[in-house]
Amino acid sequence: MKVLQINKKDWAEGLEKAKTAYRLFGPVTDKKTNFSEFKELIDGTAPDMEASDTRLSPKAIAFPPSEVILEYTTDEAKDDANLMNIPEKDYSPRAVVGIRPYDAAAFLILKKNFDTPEYRDPYWCDAYEACTFIGLAVTKPDALDFSTSTKSGPFDESGLDVLLVDDGDNYLAKVISDKGAAFLDAAGVNGAADDSAFSRVEELKKAAEEDIKSTVSFDNIGKQSILDLYESDMWEDIAFACINCGTCTYVCPTCWCFDIQDETSGQAGQRLKCWDSCMYPLFTVHTTGHNPRDTKVHRVRQRFMHKLKYFLDKYEDGIMCVGCGRCIRHCPVNIDIRKVCDKMNNN
Amino acid sequence: MLGYIDKIQEISERLLKDGSVDMIIGFRKGTVPLMNEPCFIKDPADVKTLVWDSNCGINLANYLTGRKEKVGIIAKGCDTRNIVTHIIEKNIDRDQLTVIGVPCKGMVDRHKVASLVDGEITDVVESEDAILVKSGNSQIELKKSDVLQQNCSVCVHRNPVICDEMAADAVDEQTGIDRFAEVSKVESMDTDEKWQYFEDLLAPCIRCYACRNACPLCYCPTCFVDENRPQWVGKTLDPTDTRTFHFLRAYHCAGRCTDCGACVRACPMNIDVRAFTKKLEKDVFELYGWEAGLSLDERPPLDTFKPDDPEEFVK
Amino acid sequence: MQNPYLPYPVRIDEIEVATEDKSLKTFKFVFLNEGDEDKFAYKAGQFAELSIPGKGEIPIGIASSPVEKGFTKFTVNRAGLVTTHLHNMKVGDVMGLRGPLGNWYPWELLEGKNVLIVGGGFAFTTLRSSIVYMLDPENRSKFGNIDVVYGARSPGMLLYKDELVAWEKRDDINMHITVDGTDDPDWKYNVGFVPPVTEEKAPQGDNDTYAIVCGPPVMIKFTLPVLEKLGYSHDHIIMSLENRMKCGFGMCGRCNIGKEFVCKDGPVFTLEELNRTPKEY
Numbered sequence: 033m034k035v036l037q038i039n040k041k042d043w044a045e046g047l048e049k050a051k052t053a054y055r056l057f058g059p060v061t062d063k064k065t066n067f068s069e070f071k072e073l074i075d076g077t078a079p080d081m082e083a084s085d086t087r088l089s090p091k092a093i094a095f096p097p098s099e100v101i102l103e104y105t106t107d108e109a110k111d112d113a114n115l116m117n118i119p120e121k122d123y124s125p126r127a128v129v130g131i132r133p134y135d136a137a138a139f140l141i142l143k144k145n146f147d148t149p150e151y152r153d154p155y156w157c158d159a160y161e162a163c164t165f166i167g168l169a170v171t172k173p174d175a176l177d178f179s180t181s182t183k184s185g186p187f188d189e190s191g192l193d194v195l196l197v198d199d200g201d202n203y204l205a206k207v208i209s210d211k212g213a214a215f216l217d218a219a220g221v222n223g224a225a226d227d228s229a230f231s232r233v234e235e236l237k238k239a240a241e242e243d244i245k246s247t248v249s250f251d252n253i254g255k256q257s258i259l260d261l262y263e264s265d266m267w268e269d270i271a272f273a274c275i276n277c278g279t280c281t282y283v284c285p286t287c288w289c290f291d292i293q294d295e296t297s298g299q300a301g302q303r304l305k306c307w308d309s310c311m312y313p314l315f316t317v318h319t320t321g322h323n324p325r326d327t328k329v330h331r332v333r334q335r336f337m338h339k340l341k342y343f344l345d346k347y348e349d350g351i352m353c354v355g356c357g358r359c360i361r362h363c364p365v366n367i368d369i370r371k372v373c374d375k376m377n378n379n
Numbered sequence: 380m381l382g383y384i385d386k387i388q389e390i391s392e393r394l395l396k397d398g399s400v401d402m403i404i405g406f407r408k409g410t411v412p413l414m415n416e417p418c419f420i421k422d423p424a425d426v427k428t429l430v431w432d433s434n435c436g437i438n439l440a441n442y443l444t445g446r447k448e449k450v451g452i453i454a455k456g457c458d459t460r461n462i463v464t465h466i467i468e469k470n471i472d473r474d475q476l477t478v479i480g481v482p483c484k485g486m487v488d489r490h491k492v493a494s495l496v497d498g499e500i501t502d503v504v505e506s507e508d509a510i511l512v513k514s515g516n517s518q519i520e521l522k523k524s525d526v527l528q529q530n531c532s533v534c535v536h537r538n539p540v541i542c543d544e545m546a547a548d549a550v551d552e553q554t555g556i557d558r559f560a561e562v563s564k565v566e567s568m569d570t571d572e573k574w575q576y577f578e579d580l581l582a583p584c585i586r587c588y589a590c591r592n593a594c595p596l597c598y599c600p601t602c603f604v605d606e607n608r609p610q611w612v613g614k615t616l617d618p619t620d621t622r623t624f625h626f627l628r629a630y631h632c633a634g635r636c637t638d639c640g641a642c643v644r645a646c647p648m649n650i651d652v653r654a655f656t657k658k659l660e661k662d663v664f665e666l667y668g669w670e671a672g673l674s675l676d677e678r679p680p681l682d683t684f685k686p687d688d689p690e691e692f693v694k
Numbered sequence: 695m696q697n698p699y700l701p702y703p704v705r706i707d708e709i710e711v712a713t714e715d716k717s718l719k720t721f722k723f724v725f726l727n728e729g730d731e732d733k734f735a736y737k738a739g740q741f742a743e744l745s746i747p748g749k750g751e752i753p754i755g756i757a758s759s760p761v762e763k764g765f766t767k768f769t770v771n772r773a774g775l776v777t778t779h780l781h782n783m784k785v786g787d788v789m790g791l792r793g794p795l796g797n798w799y800p801w802e803l804l805e806g807k808n809v810l811i812v813g814g815g816f817a818f819t820t821l822r823s824s825i826v827y828m829l830d831p832e833n834r835s836k837f838g839n840i841d842v843v844y845g846a847r848s849p850g851m852l853l854y855k856d857e858l859v860a861w862e863k864r865d866d867i868n869m870h871i872t873v874d875g876t877d878d879p880d881w882k883y884n885v886g887f888v889p890p891v892t893e894e895k896a897p898q899g900d901n902d903t904y905a906i907v908c909g910p911p912v913m914i915k916f917t918l919p920v921l922e923k924l925g926y927s928h929d930h931i932i933m934s935l936e937n938r939m940k941c942g943f944g945m946c947g948r949c950n951i952g953k954e955f956v957c958k959d960g961p962v963f964t965l966e967e968l969n970r971t972p973k974e975y
Contacts, residue, residue, distance in 0.1 A: 066493070320773060371410060
């Protein structure tokens with residue numbers, strides 16, 4: 033695998049060059065609040081490569097908070113009255129720059145949902161396939177990062193096309209795929225690194241992994257039956273503080289629940305795919321008023337059972353969590369998935 | 380404030396043991412600095428897990444809706460005012476509650492603290508008037524009064540308005556502060572400035588409804604944003620829909636809001652939702668001389684009709 | 695792969711009021727585009743999303759049978775926003791149909807077996823699809839005895855009355871039609887709730903007999919013990935569930951019971967499978 037060296041001073045210029053072939057997305061920090069978000073980099077904005085983490089995950093790049101999936105007119109005078117049409121979309125190449133390894137691993141988890149043998153969501157899949165992921169290794173993990181316990185880690189390469197490692201004045205770039213190589217060529221930053229680069233990356237990786245003190249384990253969760261965990265009496269205590277606000281699901285890079293809504297203005301209408309949350313009381317309510325998950329305990333249990341048990345059993349490929357820590361950081365009542373995982377593991 | 384927890388634990392244990400309550404609602408220690416987790420205790424032996432410090436900003440009255448048990452609830456000034464509103468609105472019976480009142484000099488705003496500190500906060504040690512914040516290899520001592528939640532800095536109801544047990548002696552109320560200074564600032568802007576101010580304020584909103592869910596007043600079984608026959612509000616991040624949600628929610632809370640700050644605490648995007656509710660609090664105060672939740676004997680003005688109501692249309 | 699959100703355009707070809715209180719109507723749809731009907735090839739037990747632009751979509755069991763060509767039929771209860779709008783639509787109106795979705799009754803497994811069908815109220819739609827399928831001359835010999843217990847509140851609330859009467863006259867199917875109560879002196883069939891009628895008239899369960907049960911929760915609650923008493927083991931009791939759905943193909947995350955999606959891994963499940971899942975439906 034090639035390791036390239038990119039002088040940080042050349043990076044901004046390289047990104048401008050890459051813009052001729054790619055739409056660029058990267059973390060942008062708001063000076064007033066100090067929060068960063070993934071935004072499209074327009075008007076010469078450079079990605080903030082020093083940002084510690086983005087508040088919302090970059091899942092919005094393939095799975096926006098709301099998206100038009102079909103268009104229609106209810107005007108009976110038109111030929112296509114009441115027929116649904118697929119709207120024009122822009123799936124030209126996109127580069128997601130500065131994405132953390134756990135967020136890239138999260139895309140692979142989302143892919144399991146949106147790209148199945150029987151059905152393929154074209155909106156998510158086409159957007160995802162248009163992306164080249166230029167990752168940025170986490171050299172200084174924070175206290176809430178437990179990615180080494182999931183199938184990710186601070187220097188993990190799954191789902192990435194390039195892994196950039198901050199090495200002082202330079203970035204060392206591990207070129208993981210052809211897509212990644214193509215991007216770096218387009219940016220004109222393809223100078224090879226010296227022979228010691230590979231081992232320097234390994235050193236930094238080891239140091240970062242050792243810095244991660246927060247861990248979870250779920251080997252016992254797999255061994256228990258669904259009903260054993262479901263019927264446990266631990267849920268009332270776990271769920272008490274929850275206010276069903278949905279923040280956890282919105283900041284989580286692996287949460288994918290959505291709603292389909294029609295909105296018409298005059299006679300022109302759109303069918304939309306919007307973020308939804310299993311935390312909301314009306315998520316599962318039937319038209320008759322019957323609600324299979326009508327208590328807070330049901331809903332909180334559903335979220336953690338889905339992430340840590342149903343997904344684990346269904347795909348046999350780890351838990352539906354990449355250890356980014358955003359839900360812990362942003363939960364207004366400090367419900368901690370690590371604590372819940374621990375309780376489920378020791379049920 | 381630091382010593383309060385001993386009294387709180389003692390009261391809680393007594394109430395559980397003598398059966399006056401089935402459960403105590405309070406806080407237990409959080410897993411991240413500057414956060415605590417609301418919890419309930421049913422076993423007197425568990426009262427040792429209860430904590431009380433300057434990170435108890437969440438309004439526990441939010442957890443009373445629909446409860447059938449006898450509840451002991453640990454409540455600061457603003458929380459007790461919401462409890463009064465809950466009782467008036469028949470959300471819970473006075474007889475069900477044993478209010479463990481806690482006088483409060485204000486809760487710390489963790490976002491304010493984070494903005495004054497370089498790097499990730501790893502530990503916080505609290506003393507009577509200050510917090511020692513550790514991050515990386517450095518530490519900084521901050522005066523609590525400098526990093527209070529905004530609503531706490533203008534609070535004039537620090538002491539519980541109803542209570543059955545007091546966890547400490549009453550504290551002095553703040554005097555001589557302009558409670559509505561932030562509102563006046565916006566009121567004095569010209570139209571374009573005001574429009575821009577509100578547009579910028581709501582731009583980050585992701586319609587997660589955390590503000591609504593954290594608010595003790597928002598307990599409608601089906602919120603107006605979730606109605607579909609007819610559908611009042613769309614589901615996307617369309618600015619008109621977002622503004623409709625925030626304006627209407629503020630109006631639904633008018634005359635009932637106690638400025639507890641739970642909405643701002645809950646918002647993941649750090650939006651100052653209080654910009655709307657504080658304005659309505661000012662309006663209700665100026666129009667009706669009303670402050671929410673101070674007395675069990677009076678109903679809020681938007682709930683009642685008086686012959687001397689100022690509006691022309693009722694005359 | 696085809697865009698799974700895009701419905702096939704259909705036209706309403708016929709509307710029939712299905713019950714005396716007009717709360718149910720049977721809609722007959724015809725595909726507008728040549729070739730869509732073949733793409734929509736379905737099996738008895740599946741459902742489809744009926745899509746009305748500007749209003750939304752509803753998941754409804756397919757009442758017509760795969761052996762009936764040229765159209766699809768759905769019997770819809772007027773309950774909420776979309777169904778009310780649908781009930782007010784007219785013959786000739788255009789809307790959409792997405793599907794077929796979900797799994798189907800286990801036809802391969804049922805070959806060579808006796809089948810007991812127990813249905814209540816307006817859950818009978820996919821059961822109609824199944825009966826028409828089994829009675830078709832090409833298929834009848836594949837199955838053993840067919841017994842049907844079907845009940846509704848009153849004669850006017852029974853679905854597909856004409857077909858029920860016709861089936862009752864046949865000798866290759868045993869019909870046990872029942873109503874909760876009636877003051878019609880000419881009522882020829884049973885009077886009584888579905889569970890006791892099942893206990894009285896249904897055949898014993900054994901290795902060669904399967905029961906398909908579809909109905910409102912209260913009927914299911916009291917019928918299952920009866921079936922157990924008759925000797926039906928849980929893996930011989932087949933059920934069709936309902937849940938709140940949106941996408942209908944296992945992606946929006948709404949309709950799961952445990953790790954199964956009612957829209958994709960179901961709606962057909964055996965009772966044995968359901969015993970291992972949380973009862974969130």
